Amino acid sequence: MVVDCEELRKEARQLKRELLEAKQKKEALKPKEKEEEEPAPNSVVEEYLQEKKKYEDKRKQQPKKGVSREDQTLALLDRFKSKLTQAIEETPENEVSEPEADNDEGWMSHILQFEDRSRKVKDASMQDEDTFEIYDPRNPVTKRRREESKKIMREKKERR
Incomplete structure (x- = not known):
């Protein structure tokens, strides 16, 4: 054993x-x-996998948190600012151009324009679309009015 x-x-x-x-x-x-990796049966899936791999590689190349990452971000911001100022300088003021499908930088030279409402003065006595009625149920004056209207309604009911 x-x-x-x-x-x-x-x-x-x-x-x-x-x-x-x-x-x-x-x-x-x-x-x-x-x-x-076996080839994807669908071209859309294959394209998706390629894009995913591309962005994973970019993510791995980025520096981790810290001074180097901040410097990289500030450099990108400066590059964008210079590109923006260049686009504004190159575009004439009176030119109205059709948006091009190939060029996605047309928005950079666009100038924001809006109505100047600073000259309009609000008058409390005038009624317009911007005037709202303010009703506060806690206000003592409103409470008194409500009580008075209740009394009037009771009196009307009693008369009937």
């Missing part, structure tokens, strides 16, 4: 080793399969 137990233990150890080796082989094969 002692011999049987030792043989069983040896066999168990050998099986464990074989299982570990098989597991390691599978793990070694998985990264290779991942790199190969």
Whole structure:
């Protein structure tokens, strides 16, 4: 019986080793399969995967938080500012151009114009679309009026 137990233990150890080796082989094969990636059956899915990979690569290239990241952001901002001022300087003031589909920078030279309402003065006595009635139910004057109207309504009901 002692011999049987030792043989069983040896066999168990050998099986464990074989299982570990098989597991390691599978793990070694998985990264290779991942790199190969079978072609996508649909062109839209394939395009999506390419875009995803492109942006993952860009994300990995970006520096982590800190001074270098701030410097990069400020450099991008300065580049945008210079591009904007250049677009404003190049566009003549009186030119009205059709928006072009190829050129997406037409908005940069656009000047915001709006009505000048600073000269209009609000008069409380005039009624227009911008005048609103203010009603506060907590106001003591409003409470008195409400009580008075209730009394009048009760009196009318009693008369009937």
